[in-house]
Amino acid sequence: MKKILFVGSMYDQKIGVLKEAKKMRLFVALMGNDYPSWGSKYIDLYIKSNNYDSSDALEILDNLNLKFDGVVTFWDRDVELTSKIAEHFDLPGCPVKAATIMRNKYLTRKVISKYKIPNIPYKLITDLSTLNSAIKKIGYPAIIKPVSASSSKGIFKINSEKDIDEVKEKIIKTITPEKDKMFLYNKGKFIFEQFITGQEYSVESVIQNGNINIIGITEKITNNQFEEVQHTHPAPIDKNNEKRIKETVKKVLKAIGADNCTTHTEIKLTKEGPRIVEVNGRMGGDYINTDLVPLARGINIVRATLQVSLNESIRDAISPKFNKGASVRFIIPSHAGTIKSWKIDKELFKKKEFVKIHKDKKVGEKILFPPNAFHDTRAGYLIAKNSTAEKAKKNAQEFVDKYVRIDMYDKKSNC
Template sequence: MSKQRVLIVGGRIENVRKAKEQGHEVVFLQRPELFLADHAEVVDAALLVDYRDWDALAPLITAVHQVYGFTAAVTTSEAGVEPAARINDLLGLGGVSHEVVLLLRDKLLMRRHLAAVAPEITVAAEELDGRESLDRFAAAHGYPFIVKPVDGIASLGLQLVRSGAELDGVWETARELRGVEHQFASAFPIERFIMEEYVDGPEFSVEAFTFAGRHVIVAITEKLTSDNFVELGHVVPARVDPDSADAIERCVHTFLDAIGLQEGPSHTEVRLSDRGPRVIESHNRPGGDRIRDLVEAAYGFDIERYTVAWAGGTLPEPASRPPLRQAAATRFLSAEPGTVTAVEGAETAAEHPDVLTVALDIAVGDTVRPLRSSWDRIGQVVAVGPDADTALALCEKTAAAITVHTETWADATE
């Protein structure tokens, strides 16, 4: 097979390296401020532009395609899924269409679509369009219910509404969050909100890869969450009974068919209610939080590699889920909000042979924020073991051995 050339939209440098390892040439589309010397050493060509600005990108990408003739546009990042889809549509390259991506990115659009074609896997939902809409939704569907941004990520802005006494506060919080400047506001602005029925029950994500409309469920990931829904850890494979696992997999097959996903990765979040599994949200990219590493450690399937290189034809198409090799888990690190004064135990914690990663995202002098979204977490531990309980226990033991000292803001004023 002749060498293939792929366009990779954003993402980490490992994306490029894995495509190169499969023998592909890489045209890299990246924002100028994120293009590093390391990128320059491995890419075959680079287009440096804010790829979120489609009006600016469309004529440039058309010209670049005429010169370099890449055969697919792919991405592993949430910010890249819409540009990649629009590029594939514009140039007739196939892959995931922009129409499908919009169904995944816009949670209200997704709910309305599922209500029409697969009501058994979704819940009631309406747009929050004024204070009175909260009263109407509560009257129609009861408590509790969820209010969250239509196209938000990382649990930012998600609120659980338990009673009518909370409605005024929920409305004020939603108003305050509209247009708020957060660290990723340029890529994920908060503008519209959705109200939807709350699904009680354990939460999972399903990691899959689709080959010409055939969905291969690679893993079911168990989620550990805080009271405000921020993810605190993940376990692969999920500790779930076979009947429940089958129901979750059927739910995701139904969902991916209903959405019309025909190619590539997906990361679908599901809650297992007493009425059966219900889809919470989904993304046509590998799961974040190093879930890709958990899946590879557990099943030997590199979903990131498949994402960037499958279209080039150098990877085998699995008939089904690969056999389980071992379990893998991750736990996120935490500390009291404040200014970091010392970090202890990280180097020693990483010495255990079954600890794959100890990653700290803070250093002395940095600020630990209250845990309101996934972006407020300060690091994570990844470990493996013969079973899920053992892998998770090692994560928790390793995380407990790492101490992040902070000077809280209250301490600083005393």
């Protein structure tokens, strides 16, 4: 039985990857800060470690006296640590240098420019008092975000001069490790960059021994808080733009030196062509790979990711079996507050396009909006499938609008 080490804490969204590891009959060890309450079903060995400190984590593994066949993470903040573990134990993994670049939005932009891939104007901010000079160079509208955060935490748009003081104040108040340990990484470092307009997409790639396999493009819809509202796979997009996006992603992954890992690249299609938003050195979350890609094309990126870490062939896992569409729509109440009731019309369950609905938050639980909290706006999600992605996208939107209603205790509301 092969032994695999998962690095990073586990939460409900990740159950799908553990299930896949069990289907592959792997011995699963999990190394992280927390043990999930439901873990015993999937986890054979739990190794408690402070993953914010890589030397601590390596020491624990050294003392463990257990040989792993592979190490993997599905968790952005542990991408660098996972590479370090792979290098330390001579296991397949992404080169540490590439992992460091992908965990740092500033280093990623530098590499894109160095390799003359179309980029956007950007500037590193290490002192908020220098923001005004960055604005002079880059102009409005612009985005300021931490260089190493994820899950859309701490993303602020600056539309004009009048926003500057307010944004600075919000950053000082909310982007602190006390509020979220995520902000420990490259603490106090932000990237200020031009705001790019155009449809946003994400691109899944599985890289093994230098071969970059671009698996597919997913369309992404975000809200005013830059949080994802819907993903649809495969993205409804014309062949020419599909080709341009795939070529850009391939060039960027090559420039970064990413290898033996799965990547999730976010990209906007602007009037001037595709422009990178960020490159993540791990598989995309938000049910794209656990649900949408398998439903739409029968491709199993979760399995391929595990196989890469074990140096096994990924050919079957990444080959499409059919060509349909699937979409996930997040259920987001119109404002913050406490959930009073969830109402789901039974008609929903009769629809053949309906796949599943899940409540992340129950009655009595709170919904918080940025900047008071990040990634806490979702009450749940709904997945739909159909013969094409366009149809599945429409189904997911309609099903949430028509059949799902959330009432809140505070003010008037529904979804």
